[in-house]
Amino acid sequence: MNKTALKPARKIHKYLGYLLALQIFAWLLGGFVMSAIPLEMVHGKHLAQRQLENPFQATDYTASLDSIKHAIVNLQKIEYTHFLERPIIKVTGKSIHFFDGQSGMPVKPPSESQIRQQANAHYLGNAQPATVKLLEKGPREVQYRQNIWRVEYEDWVSTTIYLDSNTGQVITVRSTLWRIFDFFWMLHIMDYDERDDFNNPLLISFSATSVLFCISGMILLLQSPPWRRRRIQRN
Numbered sequence: 001m002n003k004t005a006l007k008p009a010r011k012i013h014k015y016l017g018y019l020l021a022l023q024i025f026a027w028l029l030g031g032f033v034m035s036a037i038p039l040e041m042v043h044g045k046h047l048a049q050r051q052l053e054n055p056f057q058a059t060d061y062t063a064s065l066d067s068i069k070h071a072i073v074n075l076q077k078i079e080y081t082h083f084l085e086r087p088i089i090k091v092t093g094k095s096i097h098f099f100d101g102q103s104g105m106p107v108k109p110p111s112e113s114q115i116r117q118q119a120n121a122h123y124l125g126n127a128q129p130a131t132v133k134l135l136e137k138g139p140r141e142v143q144y145r146q147n148i149w150r151v152e153y154e155d156w157v158s159t160t161i162y163l164d165s166n167t168g169q170v171i172t173v174r175s176t177l178w179r180i181f182d183f184f185w186m187l188h189i190m191d192y193d194e195r196d197d198f199n200n201p202l203l204i205s206f207s208a209t210s211v212l213f214c215i216s217g218m219i220l221l222l223q224s225p226p227w228r229r230r231r232i233q234r235n
Helices: 007-036 065-070 112-122 176-189 201-221 226-234
Strands: 077-083 086-092 096-100 129-137 146-153 160-164 170-174
Touching: 007 176, 007 201, 065 086, 112 129, 112 146, 112 160, 112 170
Parallel strands: none
Antiparallel strands: 077 086, 086 096, 129 146, 146 160, 160 170
């Protein structure tokens, strides 16, 4: 193909390369990092359990369900659960309520000491908590939930367990591995704010530009195709 005819393609390819170089590198590096870290490790399943097996039997819940039902508006569901060494009845109505499974009294929010015990019960490692803190508003990694406990451990990945301040139930588990994955996910989808918009205009624009970059590169391959080189070598 005439080199003059390919001149526009060379220019387009060159300038698109300048524009896309860093982002394409970020996509490639992010893809490598995210594929190299197993999702089970990202989610922290090897660090802490989300749920613990209920050690209580149905007969251990001696509270009167009738009195509990009368106290709930628009009753929808009743569940038997537990917190530390106490059986708990979880009742879902217009909102969620927790009652002592034996006395039937509403359960008070757990203390810091109880939160520490609860986190340790879920934690699968051997480290001790570095910090135990009640947050009015959590960080982005827990969707900015309000009134939660943050328990961080002194292990190599800074395992962090978030718990509900009213019930002591585990909300989620985070770690350094999750934060690394989240950082490269941010670079990958180019959402530098909330990191959850996979259809943002910036990503769509760069993706479209990358397609043009690829097309211009394919056109430039026609300048010296392999079959033409073989023909020249034979001559």
